[in-house]
Amino acid sequence: MAHRVDHEQRRREIATAVWRIAAERGLDSVSMREVAAEAGVSLRLVQYYFETKHNLLVLSLRYLHERGEQRTQARIAAQVDQSVRGVVRTLLTELLPLDAERELSLRVHRAYFSRTHSDPALAKVFLHAETPIEDLLTSLLRRAALPPGVQPRQEANLLVAGFTGLGLDVLHGRFTSPEVLATLDYHLARLFQA
Amino acid sequence: MAHRVDHEQRRREIATAVWRIAAERGLDSVSMREVAAEAGVSLRLVQYYFETKHNLLVLSLRYLHERGEQRTQARIAAQVDQSVRGVVRTLLTELLPLDAERELSLRVHRAYFSRTHSDPALAKVFLHAETPIEDLLTSLLRRAALPPGVQPRQEANLLVAGFTGLGLDVLHGRFTSPEVLATLDYHLARLFQA
DNA sequence: GTGTATCGGATACAGTCGTACCACAACAGC
DNA sequence: GCTGTTGTGGTACGACTGTATCCGATACAC
Numbered sequence: 001m002a003h004r005v006d007h008e009q010r011r012r013e014i015a016t017a018v019w020r021i022a023a024e025r026g027l028d029s030v031s032m033r034e035v036a037a038e039a040g041v042s043l044r045l046v047q048y049y050f051e052t053k054h055n056l057l058v059l060s061l062r063y064l065h066e067r068g069e070q071r072t073q074a075r076i077a078a079q080v081d082q083s084v085r086g087v088v089r090t091l092l093t094e095l096l097p098l099d100a101e102r103e104l105s106l107r108v109h110r111a112y113f114s115r116t117h118s119d120p121a122l123a124k125v126f127l128h129a130e131t132p133i134e135d136l137l138t139s140l141l142r143r144a145a146l147p148p149g150v151q152p153r154q155e156a157n158l159l160v161a162g163f164t165g166l167g168l169d170v171l172h173g174r175f176t177s178p179e180v181l182a183t184l185d186y187h188l189a190r191l192f193q194a
Numbered sequence: 195m196a197h198r199v200d201h202e203q204r205r206r207e208i209a210t211a212v213w214r215i216a217a218e219r220g221l222d223s224v225s226m227r228e229v230a231a232e233a234g235v236s237l238r239l240v241q242y243y244f245e246t247k248h249n250l251l252v253l254s255l256r257y258l259h260e261r262g263e264q265r266t267q268a269r270i271a272a273q274v275d276q277s278v279r280g281v282v283r284t285l286l287t288e289l290l291p292l293d294a295e296r297e298l299s300l301r302v303h304r305a306y307f308s309r310t311h312s313d314p315a316l317a318k319v320f321l322h323a324e325t326p327i328e329d330l331l332t333s334l335l336r337r338a339a340l341p342p343g344v345q346p347r348q349e350a351n352l353l354v355a356g357f358t359g360l361g362l363d364v365l366h367g368r369f370t371s372p373e374v375l376a377t378l379d380y381h382l383a384r385l386f387q388a
Numbered sequence: 389g390t391g392t393a394t395c396g397g398a399t400a401c402a403g404t405c406g407t408a409c410c411a412c413a414a415c416a417g418c
Numbered sequence: 419g420c421t422g423t424t425g426t427g428g429t430a431c432g433a434c435t436g437t438a439t440c441c442g443a444t445a446c447a448c
Contacts, residue, residue, distance in 0.1 A: 005395070026312035028222070032436065042397055053436060107311075114308040117301075117366070118220035127366055149387075154380040161363065162356030169355065172311070172321055186348040193343075199425070225405065236427055247406060 011049050011059060014039045018060040023107035027115055030057070054121065061112055061125050068094075068105055084144040085192050091137060092159060092184055096167045098177060106167055134160050147193060155191060205243050205253060208233045212254040217301035221309055224251070248315065255306055255319050262288075262299055278338040279386050285331060286353060286378055290361045292371060300361055328354050341387060349385060 017039035021030050032053055036043045050056040072094045076087055097103035109126075116126045134156045141152035166180045211233035215224050226247055230237045244250040266288045270281055291297035303320075310320045328350045335346035360374045 026308060028309070028312070031434080033434090044396055044398080047437075048396070110311060111308055114220060114305055115222070117304060118222070123366070127363075127368060131368055149384070151380060154377050157360065157369070157374075157377050158352065158356040158381060161359030162352040165355030165359045166351065169321075172317070174321060174325060175351075183348050183351050186345060187352060190343070226407085227405080238427055238429095239425085241407075242425070 007049060012063055014041070014046060014049060014056075015060040015063045018056065019064060019104060019108045022060075022111035023104050027057075027111040032056070054119075057112075057115075058121050058125060061108075061122060064105060064108055065125060071101065084140050085188060088137065088140055089184065089188060091133070091140075092163045093181075095160075095163045096177065096180055097170055103171070106171055110168060110171065131157075131160075141191070144192065146191060150191065159187065201243060206257055208235070208240060208243060208250075209254040209257045212250065213258060213298060213302045216254075216305040217298050221251075221305040224305075226250070248313075251306075251309075252315050252319060255302075255316060258299060258302055259319060265295070278334050279382060282331065282334055283378065283382060285327070285334075286357045287375075289354075289357045290371065290374055291364055297365070300365055304362060304365065325351075325354075335385070338386065340385060344385065353381065 014035060017035050018030055021034055021038055032046050033043055035056065036046045039046070046056065050059065072091070075094070076090050079086060079090060081087075094102065095106075097106045112122060112126060116122045134153075137156035137160060138152045141150075141155060146152070163180070163184065166175060166183065169175045170177055170180055208229060211229050212224055215228055215232055226240050227237055229250065230240045233240070240250065244253065266285070269288070270284050273280060273284060275281075288296065289300075291300045306316065306320060310316045328347075331350035331354060332346045335344075335349060340346070357374070357378065360369060360377065363369045364371055364374055
């Protein structure tokens with residue numbers, strides 16, 4: 001036992017336990033003891049690597065965020081269709097629970113969502129005051145040949161907010177994935193029509 | 195003391211205390227004791243009128259929901275512009291924190307949001323499995339003369355999800371109300387163009 | 389070999405939570 | 419007048435929380 005451990009690695013493992021609990025039972029069920037049990041370590045260890053619960057929550061969210069961004073970039077880089085429309089579609093489908101990983105991510109974000117607004121530190125990680133995704137989408141749309149009168153910024157704002165919400169609706173069972181994908185393709189067709 | 199009291203009335207008063215706490219400090223701060231203090235009554239009274247905390251949360255949310263629906267209907271009935279476009283605009287602005295009441299409502303909904311998914315009883319009040327707003331909007335849009343190719347159902351789905359999210363974004367400071375209203379009017383113009 | 393920083397287990401502590409319980413005041417019907 | 423129901427207060431209980439503390443055990447530096 002007990003010598004030289006990669007702290008970063010250890011923290012990431014424990015963070016995944018936080019994700020699982022948050023995704024399945026909500027953030028209220030994320031107690032230090034529950035996390036320890038889920039991660040298969042002692043309570044003391046969770047304290048040891050994260051000092052405080054607040055830190056545990058903030059870091060766990062940050063790790064999730066990082067992984068999401070890497071995943072998005074990887075998916076865009078890997079796809080065959082590198083047209084603006086193709087990239088935009090991938091960007092927006094990243095907001096939907098189309099596989100286990102994205103579903104987990106979405107569930108965890110949903111669990112964190114409310115707490116975000118009473119905890120400034122979480123807010124900083126969760127929703128930046130800036131709008132990077134909207135900005136990226138806007139600049140992508142500017143690059144394409146869109147119908148006259150279409151304003152990329154306004155389209156991007158609605159698309160990002162809308163498909164974020166629709167992703168959560170899928171989680172909730174209000175819509176199915178195919179339905180939301182149909183909505184997505186409808187709006188892409190409307191936007192990119194000759 | 196202790197005459198015949200209108201239980202319903204009493205419950206609604208206490209529920210507003212729940213709203214205030216939830217809106218300002220989040221649902222985690224809504225404890226029986228805090229609610230009692232905020233409502234200016236004893237802990238025992240909160241127990242007396244709601245039996246259990248779960249009941250308190252569910253009923254408080256239900257009251258808020260009712261008030262929102264009444265407000266929406268009243269606003270639509272009262273407005274001068276009874277065109278489809280006018281009604282649609284009012285319907286969507288109801289999702290934005292444009293005055294104190296709608297802001298309170300939105301803040302409370304935000305506070306409840308996460309809990310909704312670990313508590314089926316709350317989910318039932320919060321987000322019906324059905325999509326009544328989307329349905330209403332869809333039938334409104336069908337009634338209007340829209341450009342060829344426009345599908346009312348798909349437009350409604352994105353608009354409702356989108357402006358729900360944008361309303362929360364305003365709360366969070368990611369957008370301002372005028373910005374979101376500009377986005378709304380842009381999309382209305384796009385939809386209702388001759 | 390030994391000292392020591394690092395790692396980890398068990399447990400204690402003070403606080404808060406939802407709920408249950410007990411007592412009593414004020415009215416109702418008789 | 420009395421009796422039972424309704425409304426209200428105070429308080430106690432057991433469970434859980436985050437955090438702090440005490441104390442072993444390891445493995446490398448010297």
